[in-house]
């Protein structure tokens with residue numbers, strides 16, 4: 001393994017000597033300034049990097065947005081004259097027979113070779129390189145090498161920590177966990193500018209083990225809903241939107257939902273182990289067992305590895321008669337329909353369990369944008385930076401608590417509290433990304449005058 005990695009490094013060194021990458025020496029802000037945005041993930045499922053790209057492009061920066069094209073990206077990205085998409089080739093996926101420990105390094109080497117070729121040679125140099133972290137491997141290494149060799153400012157946008165995610169999926173004692181922690185904390189310091197998703201995260205990054213020095217600018221940029229997420233406040237408009245979403249497969253629920261006899265619950269998940277979907281399933285089972293349970297249609301949106309596993313589990317619970325009055329459907333919706341669904345729903349459920357304790361779930365931000373109050377898992381430090389208990393949502397930590405909150409809010413006597421929470425959600429969703437961005441990143445990158 002060490003031999004293989006040394007070979008790759010040697011190859012990179014020779015390539016560097018032969019093909020010496022050009023350096024950036026133009027202006028660093030204003031119209032036409034070239035900016036690379038790198039996300040080692042699906043662009044369509046990277047809303048925050050999408051919004052960064054749109055904001056920079058709106059202020060006249062020329063953006064190259066680099067990432068995987070798996071689901072369809074935000075429509076504005078595709079048509080914006082100042083944004084060019086640079087799709088990355090999908091890395092080979094792991095056959096089930098190959099162990100993770102063997103496969104992961106092969107995939108990483110593939111990514112290193114392709115990314116360094118792309119960033120160091122194929123693309124012209126840029127004034128700024130904005131990278132999303134995580135994934136940290138190999139992004140942080142390639143990005144810091146690129147910014148050093150090509151004279152670009154490196155902005156790291158910290159969404160979370162790669163090593164805490166790895167620790168929650170592979171177990172804290174997995175050999176990669178401590179290795180990736182050292183890697184991430186060391187290379188993280190090489191960014192010249194830092195963005196974080198919460199204030200709590202910014203505080204943490206200044207302290208050990210991250211220890212980002214005080215002279216490097218760091219600002220928290222809270223996620224904000226995109227313009228596409230808007231509340232639907234008139235009943236007629238809601239009925240029309242419901243009709244669009246439920247056609248044709250959910251027609252039978254339309255009347256019950258319109259009359260309020262049935263409640264519409266929405267949850268979106270990436271079907272990964274850092275969201276314990278079984279928590280919602282067990283809560284819905286407990287809820288269904290109540291004699292006074294108001295019928296629920298629970299729509300679970302999203303794509304991901306554990307979906308089939310849970311589809312089978314749901315089927316089994318239905319067969320056993322454990323979900324009377326609760327109908328659960330899993331689906332994947334295009335962006336517009338998803339936004340519409342959030343605006344029509346009665347309650348959003350979020351199962352995000354922060355592995356770092358200091359990130360926040362984007363889906364709750366979007367729910368607020370659509371004026372949808374939430375019931376969210378709340379057992380982590382930064383939770384209160386987004387969900388205000390009893391104002392725009394409610395928190396829970398166990399399946400019993402979730403079932404209890406659902407019972408309280410969905411029964412007819414809960415109507416007033418639900419209305420109150422909805423008001424809070426609409427209020428919270430009013431502040432939008434453009435405002436947030438202009439006041440933070442826009443100033444940091446010099447697109448917005450300090451004095452304005």
Ligand SMILES: *[C@@H]1O[C@H](CO)[C@@H](O)[C@H](O)[C@H]1NC(C)=O
Pocket residue numbers: 031032057058059060061081082
């Ligand atoms: C694209 O960038 C130019 C300047 O480079 C700017 O004048 C124009 O408004 C931008 N286009 C859009 C649609 O934002």
